[in-house]
Amino acid sequence: MKKTAIVTGATSGIGEACARRLHAAGYRVIITGRNVARLNALKEELGNDAYPLVFDVRDREIAEASVASLPADWQDIDVLVNNAGLALGLDREYEGDYRDWDTMIDTNIKGLLYMTRAVVPGMVARGKGHVVNIGSVAGDAAYANGNVYCGTKAAVKAITDGLRIDLAETPVRVTLLKPGLVETRFSEVRFHGDKERAANVYKGIAPLTGEDIADAMIYAVQAPAHVQIAEMLILATHQASGSVICRK
Ligand code: NDP
Ligand code: 8X3
Numbered sequence: 001m002k003k004t005a006i007v008t009g010a011t012s013g014i015g016e017a018c019a020r021r022l023h024a025a026g027y028r029v030i031i032t033g034r035n036v037a038r039l040n041a042l043k044e045e046l047g048n049d050a051y052p053l054v055f056d057v058r059d060r061e062i063a064e065a066s067v068a069s070l071p072a073d074w075q076d077i078d079v080l081v082n083n084a085g086l087a088l089g090l091d092r093e094y095e096g097d098y099r100d101w102d103t104m105i106d107t108n109i110k111g112l113l114y115m116t117r118a119v120v121p122g123m124v125a126r127g128k129g130h131v132v133n134i135g136s137v138a139g140d141a142a143y144a145n146g147n148v149y150c151g152t153k154a155a156v157k158a159i160t161d162g163l164r165i166d167l168a169e170t171p172v173r174v175t176l177l178k179p180g181l182v183e184t185r186f187s188e189v190r191f192h193g194d195k196e197r198a199a200n201v202y203k204g205i206a207p208l209t210g211e212d213i214a215d216a217m218i219y220a221v222q223a224p225a226h227v228q229i230a231e232m233l234i235l236a237t238h239q240a241s242g243s244v245i246c247r248k
Contacts (some may be wrong), residue, residue, distance in 0.1 A: 002049065004077050006030040006067075008057055008115055009084030013184025014134060017210030018081050021218050023049060028073060030059075032066070033084070038116040056166035057084045057111030067118040076126060079221055080119045082112045083134040085152075087190040093147040102146045102214060108152035109159070118173065129172040131158045132217050136242075137180045137233060143242040149190075150242070153178075164230060169203075173228045175220040180235035181245065203248030205238050 005022045007020035009015035011033035019029045019042060026244050028049045039052045051074050055066040065168025080169035085108040112133060138146055139153030153201035157176060164174035213234060238246040 002026055002028045002160045003079070004030065004074060005029045005079035005081065006032065006053075006077050006119065007081040007083060008032050008111070008136045010042060010231065011035040013186060014179065014213045015081065015083040015184060016042060018049070018083060018217050020131075021056065021211070021214035022079065022081075022221075025222065026224075027079065028074070030077070030154055051145075057115060058106040060110075060114045061214040063111070063114045064118045065143065067115075075122070077119050077122060078128065079130045079132065080115065080123075081132045081134070081217065082115055084111055087136065087138075087146075087149040088192070089144045090190060091120070092145060096148060104152050105111050105147055105164045108149075109155045112127060112156060116159075120163070120167075120241055123172045124170050127171055129164070130175070130221055131160075131163060131172070132175045132177060133163075133178045134213075135160065137178050137235060137239075139178060140233070140243050141242055162229075171225065173220075175229050176217060176219075176231045177216055178231065178233045179208060180208040180233075180242070181205065182210060182213060184210055205245060208234065208236050209228065 005027045007015050007019045010019040010031035019031050023029050023046050030051045030053055031042055032037055032053045033055050036054055039054060043050045043052045053066045055062045072126050088103055089097055133156055135156040136148040136153040139157045142150040160174060160176040166173060183202045187201040188195055191197040211243055216232050224227055
């Protein structure tokens with residue numbers, strides 16, 4: 001019997017790459033997101049070993065009901081990749097848009113918690129499982145105008161550490177991946193669709209790709225059962241921290 005993984009935010013970027021990587025490693029993959037067309041395209045590509053679930057991670061009741069709605073043979077989830085998330089805006093904190101703050105906090109922190117609450121009890125009951133949370137270098141230290149986004153990723157770090165502590169008496173493993181600059185739709189979303197501004201973020205440096213982060217994810221997931229990769233910071237070669245980026 002193949003193992004089962006669930007990836008939130010599998011319609012783009014890091015999540016899409018993680019879904020493909022898990023599928024290539026022999027997992028059946030529950031792919032989730034809000035964009036029906038992109039989810040269906042990935043389902044088409046991956047075939048019968050993919051199961052699409054359309055929902056918004058910010059809605060706790062719908063997130064729980066979506067997980068509960070899985071057919072019986074998809075319910076025993078071995079790997080949860082909590083990836084759905086976003087940054088909105090790059091403004092001084094005292095000038096920021098409170099709607100952007102709400103969306104980031106509700107998605108990056110509360111959505112991740114809702115999914116954890118919906119999936120992890122089953123892992124504990126079955127005595128196996130692995131949670132991979134996508135944090136960020138932004139959670140290690142704030143950078144200029146990153147304020148609330150950095151705060152959400154610092155919260156992901158603390159929440160991930162807390163989960164690892166609470167699961168230490170079980171075989172369930174918990175990994176935090178902290179990527180640096182990854183070229184995805186992330187910056188386009190951050191700048192509310194401004195493609196030119198988004199492209200400038202990756203100018204003069206070879207950024208990471210979603211596949212680079214998927215490689216780190218699969219390394220942690222495929223480590224021997226007695227090995228828990230607690231945390232990985234993955235940076236582009238010419239990036240040293242959230243603030244230090246050397247461009248040519
Ligand atoms: P993308 O914008 O390419 O992908 C974001 C994914 O999150 C999409 O699949 C989107 O799906 C999903 N998503 C966003 N909001 C919701 C929601 N409310 N409910 C369900 N799904 C949602 O960005 P990335 O792939 O770069 O980002 C993925 C994660 O990686 C995020 O948590 C981000 O913070 C983190 N990260 C990104 C870095 C980067 O430089 N790109 C670096 C470090 C961390 P849909 O729109 O279909 O709902
Ligand atoms: C995404 C990476 O440095 O743009 O978390 O915040 S960064």
